[in-house]
Amino acid sequence: MKINVLFVCLGNICRSPMAEAIFRQMVEKEGLSGKVETDSAGIGHWHIGQPPHKGTQELLSEKSVPVEGMKARQIDTSDWDKFEYIVGMDAQNIRDLQALRNTSDQVEVKRLMDYVPHPKERDVPDPYFTGNFDYVFELVEEGCRYLLKDIKKKWNL
Template identity: 45%
Template sequence: MYRVLFVCLGNICRSPMAEAVFRERVARAGLSGAIEIDSAGTGDWHLGKPPHEGTRRILDAQGISYEGMLARGVRPEDGERFDLLVAMDESNVKAIREALGAKTRAEVVRFLSFVPDARLTDVPDPYYTGDFEETYALISEASDRLLAHLLETGKVTAAAR
């Protein structure tokens, strides 16, 4: 089982959107049994709350479930439990490294690093920009590319279904 944790600031907009979209892509590929997916935030303002209304609205429009998702914070054990920590922006990368320290075994990457031709390096936070459509488009493409990367590198295999 390969484990992926998506991380943003409050865990109500970007990372739950990424969790839901990536989970949908993984299920469509028939790999739900091979990849565990979760999300968390580096801040504690929204702990226990469901995804933001804007995130829910766009996921509903796409027919993607977010059922049961509630905001949680990054935990020290996440660095050992997960194989890949996917940060939405550079400030999340720094916060993850500060929270987990040097003892993490997980790889920490920015989500848009899987989209080398993207015009941006960070997924903009729609909590501040209000542009959930742009965030969805970036997360959607990065999710496709992340899944392709995991298959191409052999971190996940089609045989693991």
């Protein structure tokens, strides 16, 4: 069985593709690529088909985290049947996701920072508005590390 993780933010060009790329790299380093898969999506439709934001791409490139081939997409109700985890970046994302939620109770829906025992912040701020991609990277990397730890423990990986 594959464990599927979907990261979600507002437009799918900053935070969620950053999380997808970081998490994918962590999964590969752990040798779990065949067991854990990841994707990202946005609540809104504004950026469908676009690559990650320039600031996200530049920072991930500096950190040697690949983003090739990534394109923004909007979350779809069918995602509830494809993913075991749908991970929002902030409380508004979670409210939007809960409004879209279909009847599936099998999907764990949480904010990324909910996986961190003592987070600096509960929400990952949107660098599209703040411009602070470095700080967002720091939070996302920490959140992804704890999310992967949680998945490994829960699924005995």
